[in-house]
Amino acid sequence: MxxxxxxxxxxxxxxxxxxxxxxxxxxxxxxxxxxxxxxIATDEAIHEVSSFYLEEMADRxxxxxxxxxxxxxxxxxxxxxxxxxxxxxxxxxxxxxxxKVKSLLGLNRFALVDEDDVVxxxxxxxxxxxxxxxxxxxxxxxxxxxxxxxxGSSKQLCLAIPTPDLKLLRKQFKAxxxxxxxxxxxxxxxxxxxxxxxxxxxxKSGVNLSGTSLGPVxxxxxFFEALKDIVPxxxxxxxxxxxxxxxxxxxxxxxxGADETLYYAPVEDTGWEMAVLIRESVIRDRxxxxxxxxxxxxxxxxxxxxxxxxxxxxxxxxxxxxxxxxMLDEEKETSRTFQTMANTDSMTGLLNKHxxxxxxxxxxxxxxxxxxxxxxxxxxxxxxxxxxxxxxxxAAGDKLIKDASRLICEYLKPGMVFRIGGDEFTVIIEExxxxxxxxxxxxxxxxxxxxxxxxxxxxxxxxxxLTVGDKKLHDVFERADKLxxxxxxxxxxxxxxxRL
Numbered sequence: 001m002x003x004x005x006x007x008x009x010x011x012x013x014x015x016x017x018x019x020x021x022x023x024x025x026x027x028x029x030x031x032x033x034x035x036x037x038x039x040i041a042t043d044e045a046i047h048e049v050s051s052f053y054l055e056e057m058a059d060r061x062x063x064x065x066x067x068x069x070x071x072x073x074x075x076x077x078x079x080x081x082x083x084x085x086x087x088x089x090x091x092x093x094x095x096x097x098x099x100k101v102k103s104l105l106g107l108n109r110f111a112l113v114d115e116d117d118v119v120x121x122x123x124x125x126x127x128x129x130x131x132x133x134x135x136x137x138x139x140x141x142x143x144x145x146x147x148x149x150x151x152g153s154s155k156q157l158c159l160a161i162p163t164p165d166l167k168l169l170r171k172q173f174k175a176x177x178x179x180x181x182x183x184x185x186x187x188x189x190x191x192x193x194x195x196x197x198x199x200x201x202x203x204k205s206g207v208n209l210s211g212t213s214l215g216p217v218x219x220x221x222x223f224f225e226a227l228k229d230i231v232p233x234x235x236x237x238x239x240x241x242x243x244x245x246x247x248x249x250x251x252x253x254x255x256x257g258a259d260e261t262l263y264y265a266p267v268e269d270t271g272w273e274m275a276v277l278i279r280e281s282v283i284r285d286r287x288x289x290x291x292x293x294x295x296x297x298x299x300x301x302x303x304x305x306x307x308x309x310x311x312x313x314x315x316x317x318x319x320x321x322x323x324x325x326x327m328l329d330e331e332k333e334t335s336r337t338f339q340t341m342a343n344t345d346s347m348t349g350l351l352n353k354h355x356x357x358x359x360x361x362x363x364x365x366x367x368x369x370x371x372x373x374x375x376x377x378x379x380x381x382x383x384x385x386x387x388x389x390x391x392x393x394x395a396a397g398d399k400l401i402k403d404a405s406r407l408i409c410e411y412l413k414p415g416m417v418f419r420i421g422g423d424e425f426t427v428i429i430e431e432x433x434x435x436x437x438x439x440x441x442x443x444x445x446x447x448x449x450x451x452x453x454x455x456x457x458x459x460x461x462x463x464x465x466l467t468v469g470d471k472k473l474h475d476v477f478e479r480a481d482k483l484x485x486x487x488x489x490x491x492x493x494x495x496x497x498x499r500l
Contacts, residue, residue, distance in 0.1 A: 054197070054250070054263035054276045061189050061199065062265045062274040064342070068185065069269070071357045072159050072178055073143055075105040080163050080176060083112070088168050091125070098122045104422045106353070109179040112163070115172045132177070134160050140175050145269050147182075147203065155182040155209045157270070186210045188342070199276045201267070204243050215260055215277045217253065223275070227251070243273055345419040347398060348405040356418040356426060363428070363473045367466070374434040375466035377473065378415065378427035378441070379480040380408055381488065383458040384497030385423040403457040411444035412437070425459075426477070437463070445487075449494060458496045460488035 079101045088094050094112075099122050101110055111128075112120045117135050119128035129135045134144045140162040148156050160177035167173065182201065189199065190212075201210040206223035213219050218226040224240055230253060231239075242249040246266040253260045262277035343355035351359075366372040382404045389397035401423065408425055409417055414433020418426045429437050441463055451458050462483030464476050 054261060054278055055248075055265070057197065057199070058248075058263050058265040058274050058276045061276070062267045064189060065185060065201075065270070065272075065274070066268045067354065067357060068180075068188070069145065069157075069159060071354055072107065072180065073161065074357065075107050075353075076110075076159070076161055076176055076178065079105055079107060079110065080161075080166060083166060083168060091120070091169065094120055094168060095122055104424075106421075107178050111177055111179075112166075112168075112173050113175040113177070115174050117174075132158060132160075134158065134177075135175070143269070144177075145271075147209065147271070155211075156180065157182060157185070182209055183211070186212060197276055197278050199274065202243070202264075202273045202275060204246075204271050204273075206240075206243065209272065214262065214275055217260065218262075218277070227253075246271070246273075348402055348419050350405055350409075350425070351416060351418045353418065353420040356420050359416065359418075359428060360473045367470065367472060372430070372466070374429075374431050375473075375476065376415075376429040376434060376437055376463060377465075377476040377480045378412065378429070378437075378461055378463045379477065379484040380404075380425040380427065380459050380461045381484055382423040383460055383488065383491060387497050400457060404459055407444070407447070407457055407459060411440050411447065414440070428473075448491070452491065452494050452496045458491060460484050460491055462487055 082101060082104075083097060086093075086097050088097055098110055098112070098120065101107055102122065110122075113128055113132075113135065114120070117127060117129040119126050119132070132146075133148065134140070134146050137144075140160070142161070144158075144160040146158045146160075148158055157180040158177055159180065160175050162175050163173050166176075186201070198213055198215045199210075200208055200212045200214040200218075200220070202223050203209055206225065208214075208220050208222065211220060214223075217230065223243075224236065227236055227239070231251065235251065239249055239251060241247075242264075248263070248265040250261065250263040253262070260277055262275055264273045264275040266272070267274055343351055343358070345352040363372065363375065367375075382400060385397055385400055388400050401419075404423075405417070405419065405425065408427065412427050412429075414437060415427035415429040418428070420426050433440075441461065444459075444461065448458050448460075462480040462485070464479035464483060466476055470476055
């Protein structure tokens with residue numbers, strides 16, 4: 001009986017030991033399996049966050065370039081109207097007028113082309129057919145965007161439009177164009193992201209147009225030559241096809257455990273692709289290091305490891321969310337700063353013509369949808385700015401511009417005030433203040449008439465509102481602009497200096 005009891009005790013002990021060993025093995029295996037799953041899920045989460053982050057950056061930068069191009073085309077249309085109204089009798093007067101276009105509309109490297117393909121710039125004339133590819137395409141129609149190398153390796157973006165109705169110096173002029181240095185575009189896009197991302201602009205064939213480095217692997221080389229030996233052929237062909245057809249896409253590159261993700265998006269009408277790259281390896285290495293240390297600790301303390309794995313998963317999840325949120329918050333803050341700089345006139349602190357173009361696009365959409373009823377546009381122009389610049393210098397002219405902006409803001413508070421040219425301002429009034437704007441305009445006009453007597457700042461303004469037949473904001477602007485010129489004549493009759 002005693003022997004039987006002893007065997008029973010041994011059996012119980014053996015069963016407990018075997019059970020404990022099995023529990024340890026099962027818990028250990030489960031911990032390792034869960035750790036593996038956590039690692040895979042973390043990798044996928046990092047990749048998803050990286051892809052979202054890159055897509056947002058690439059699309060935003062692509063749209064910034066598109067807005068810049070559209071803004072230049074709009075200013076070129078205004079320049080054509082300006083030349084059509086000027087009485088130009090000599091090449092010197094033509095060059096002076098081109099200089100005025102540069103100062104008033106901000107069009108650098110602006111030029112006109114006559115019917116003989118002679119190019120007229122601010123300082124010289126030359127035969128343009130050998131320099132500008134768009135002049136070899138026969139009949140010009142619509143907007144033309146081309147990329148060219150000028151003066152060696154310098155890359156330029158050429159924006160051209162036909163001018164079929166423009167006749168100057170007894171010659172028919174066929175086109176006008178501006179040359180944008182791609183380095184200037186890169187400076188507009190660049191901001192400090194502390195080395196986490198890289199960006200570059202490419203042609204359809206993968207040529208690096210911006211001269212910027214897309215990380216250490218691709219660097220500033222041809223996009224497809226750099227990728228040829230590091231991605232499978234089917235992926236290479238897929239992305240090559242995307243470039244050729246102006247599509248967006250992304251590539252994930254694994255180089256000996258150092259993962260990199262890049263995203264590219266087309267830049268509308270240019271044939272360019274904007275590519276942005278981020279290294280995932282730093283984040284992943286930090287997370288893996290934490291995971292590995294805790295997995296090693298689990299071998300000696302299974303129970304502790306089990307709890308630690310759960311805590312680690314929570315810590316990793318929270319840490320990943322914090323890191324992702326911090327990165328996105330920083331990008332948003334940088335984007336807001338960049339947007340503010342891009343949309344602010346440096347002299348007056350008002351919104352600039354770039355901001356006006358963005359607002360115009362939003363309002364045009366509302367007009368098309370029929371979702372806007374109350375809309376007014378004020379066009380304001382400073383009287384006598386040229387005389388002040390000529391007689392007292394540009395410092396005095398700058399002060400006059402600042403005084404004018406303060407006067408407009410003081411009386412037309414309900415509206416959004418934009419400085420869209422050297423001496424030209426636009427105010428957009430929507431719901432707030434629409435019903436009281438007539439009174440504000442009356443007060444401003446009385447103040448301006450008093451200023452004529454005291455030789456203070458004088459501003460001519462015209463005001464128009466949205467009507468049933470208007471299709472775009474520009475229709476309202478044109479009426480306000482016409483009324484502004486009529487007001488300028490009235491003020492001139494009262495003794496104000498005016499440039500008509």
